[in-house]
Amino acid sequence: MKSATIILPTYNERENVGIIIPQIFEQEEKTPGWEFSIVVVDDTSPDKTAEKVVELQKKYKKLYITSGQKAGLGKAYVRGFKYVLTNLKSDIVFEMDADLSHDPASIPLLLQKIDGGADIVIGTRYIKGGSIPKNWEFYRKVFSYCGNLVVRLGFMHLAVHDWTNGYRAIKTDFLKEIIPHLDEYNGYVFQIALLDRAVKLHKKIEEVPVHFQERNSGVSKINSGRYIFDIVRYIFQHSSFIKFGIVGLIGAVLDFGTSFFLIEKAGFAIWMATVISAEIAIISNFFFNNFWSFSHKKVENTRSSFLKSLIQFNTISVGNILIQAILLQGATVFFPREYWYIYKVIIIALVIIPYSYFLYNKVVWKKK
Ligand code: GDD
Ligand code: MN
Numbered sequence: 001m002k003s004a005t006i007i008l009p010t011y012n013e014r015e016n017v018g019i020i021i022p023q024i025f026e027q028e029e030k031t032p033g034w035e036f037s038i039v040v041v042d043d044t045s046p047d048k049t050a051e052k053v054v055e056l057q058k059k060y061k062k063l064y065i066t067s068g069q070k071a072g073l074g075k076a077y078v079r080g081f082k083y084v085l086t087n088l089k090s091d092i093v094f095e096m097d098a099d100l101s102h103d104p105a106s107i108p109l110l111l112q113k114i115d116g117g118a119d120i121v122i123g124t125r126y127i128k129g130g131s132i133p134k135n136w137e138f139y140r141k142v143f144s145y146c147g148n149l150v151v152r153l154g155f156m157h158l159a160v161h162d163w164t165n166g167y168r169a170i171k172t173d174f175l176k177e178i179i180p181h182l183d184e185y186n187g188y189v190f191q192i193a194l195l196d197r198a199v200k201l202h203k204k205i206e207e208v209p210v211h212f213q214e215r216n217s218g219v220s221k222i223n224s225g226r227y228i229f230d231i232v233r234y235i236f237q238h239s240s241f242i243k244f245g246i247v248g249l250i251g252a253v254l255d256f257g258t259s260f261f262l263i264e265k266a267g268f269a270i271w272m273a274t275v276i277s278a279e280i281a282i283i284s285n286f287f288f289n290n291f292w293s294f295s296h297k298k299v300e301n302t303r304s305s306f307l308k309s310l311i312q313f314n315t316i317s318v319g320n321i322l323i324q325a326i327l328l329q330g331a332t333v334f335f336p337r338e339y340w341y342i343y344k345v346i347i348i349a350l351v352i353i354p355y356s357y358f359l360y361n362k363v364v365w366k367k368k
Contacts, residue, residue, distance in 0.1 A: 004111065004169070005037045006094040007080040009073055012047045013098040015217045021056055021063060023104040024096075030108045033115075037062040037088055040098070041080040043070035064088075073166075073221075074190025078182050081175050093175060095168045095191075099215035102167040109208045110169040119174050119203035122160065122195075123167030129209030130162075136214070143224065147231065151192060154235035154242060156357065157199055160207070163192050167210055170194075174203055188222060189230035196238055200296050202367055243293035244357055247285050255281035282317045286310055294365035309364050316359045320352050327351065 006024055010017060021038060028036045038060070042050045044067055053065045066083045068076075077095065084090050092114055096102045106123055113121040124130050125144075132144055144164070151163040166188075178197045185193045198205055236242055258277035262268040268276075290298050290309070299309040324347055331343040 001035050002033060002091045003035050003037065003089060004031075004092040004094060004107075005039055005084045005088055005090040006096055006107075007039050007041060007077065007084070008096055008098040009041045009076040009080065010045060010049045010098045011043050011070060011076075011221055012045045012049060012218055014045065014047045014049045014052050016099050016215075017049055017052055018056070019216065020098055020100055020104065021053075021060065024107070025060060027104050027107045031111050034111055035062075037064065037090065039080050039083055039088075040065045041076045041083070042067050043076060044068070072186035072190075073188050074182065074185040074193075077190060078179065081179055081182075085172065085176065085179075090172050093170050093172055095166045095170070097166055097215075099218060099220075101213050101215050103211065103213065106167070106208065106210050110167075113206040113208060114169055114171070116206070117204060118169075118206040119171045120195075120198050120205050121169040122162055122205065122207045123165055123210035124162035124207040125165055125210060125212050126161040127207055127209050131211045133212060133214045147228070151231060151235065154239050155196065155199070156239075156241035160195060160199070160205060162207070163195055164188070165210070165212065166191055174198065174201075177201070185230075185234075187230055188227050189234050192231060192234055193238075196234075240293045240296075241357060244289060244360070245353070247288040247293055248353070250288065251281035251285040254284050278317075278321065279314075282314055283310070285317070286313045289313075289360065289365070294360070297365045297367070299365070312364050313360070316356060316363065319359075320356055323355070324348070324352060 008017065008020065017040065021040075024038060025036060028034070040049075040053045040063070042053065042065060044050070050065060050067055053063065057063050057065070064083070064087070066079060068079055081093060084093055092111070094107070094110070096104075102123060110121045110123060125132050126148060132141060136144075148161065148163055152158050152160065178194065178201075181197060182190060182193060195205075255277045258280050259273050262273035262276060263270060266273075286309075299305050324344070327347045328340065328344055331347070332340060335343065
């Protein structure tokens with residue numbers, strides 16, 4: 001028998017726990033081979049949610065509660081994870097809102113994917129078959145959808161469609177690996193930090209569609225402004241793609257600066273100045289990418305593997321230059337030559353950036 005523990009973070013959810021806890025245990029019958037426990041992580045809710053849970057414990061033997069002080073959703077989940085790891089034997093841990101926004105009827109679907117070999121399964125609102133409430137105000141729909149799009153594009157990881165929804169099944173083994181790294185994310189951004197870890201550690205991530213219902217009763221504790229700020233900050237600090245863009249900009253400044261100096265001040269031939277400055281930019285890009293953008297998979301610190309990667313990087317970069325030269329020259333055959341800088345920007349955005357980012361990931365900084 002395998003066991004799954006559903007973690008329910010609660011802050012003033014007295015009404016809702018009385019409904020959701022029985023609903024979760026009902027799902028046990030529909031998942032042969034699995035037994036359930038529930039851990040309520042309550043932050044001493046003023047509405048006495050804990051009292052209600054203690055009352056329910058008389059009926060449900062595998063219902064547990066850990067009480068603490070309010071320190072945000074991330075802290076609550078980490079406390080719940082630690083509780084499971086020290087007190088219960090569990091193969092899987094579920095994240096789930098206690099306000100009935102997440103329908104317990106989807107639990108068997110998530111478990112099916114775990115049985116199929118996934119390390120982490122996400123209940124996703126933004127794939128076919130999933131949804132957000134129809135009656136949400138327009139701004140809320142836009143906020144939720146765009147928030148996720150920003151994260152997907154920010155990480156350039158389009159395969160995950162819902163980074164923020166807190167309905168997930170996670171293998172306990174993976175949790176053990178990452179718990180030490182989750183401590184600093186107190187609020188809702190912890191959801192993104194956890195998934196980002198899963199992606200970087202090459203865990204098998206699957207999605208199942210879920211309908212997100214408007215909460216049953218009580219109020220949301222989310223602070224949208226704070227959440228947006230935390231998300232943007234997290235992406236800037238952790239996205240290889242954004243860092244790769246910044247490194248590219250630094251490279252461009254070095255390239256132009258060196259060329260300017262060599263051509264205007266030192267009297268070098270243009271071709272010679274171009275070769276030198278392009279190579280300086282390439283080497284700078286390589287080092288910054290290795291120790292910053294792709295630092296989680298940096299090349300081994302031996303001279304030979306370093307040299308090999310630098311040569312690979314150079315080859316790809318020379319490929320960039322050729323592609324750019326050919327496409328730009330080609331563009332001026334069909335369009336007015338005087339607007340060359342517009343074509344250059346378009347080519348860099350649509351061809352060079354995706355091409356080089358893809359190849360750096362597949363060749364120079366590939367999975368370990
Ligand atoms: N213990 C504890 N401590 N629980 C908390 C805290 C806290 O500081 N903050 C929120 N919770 C609990 C709530 O009681 C609820 O059960 C669950 O966490 C979700 O909180 P809501 O306040 O209902 O958040 P939401 O509905 O606005 O946000 C949900 O949707 C977001 C995406 O749209 C959550 O699933 C988020 O994770 C998700 O990002
Ligand atoms: Mn909610």
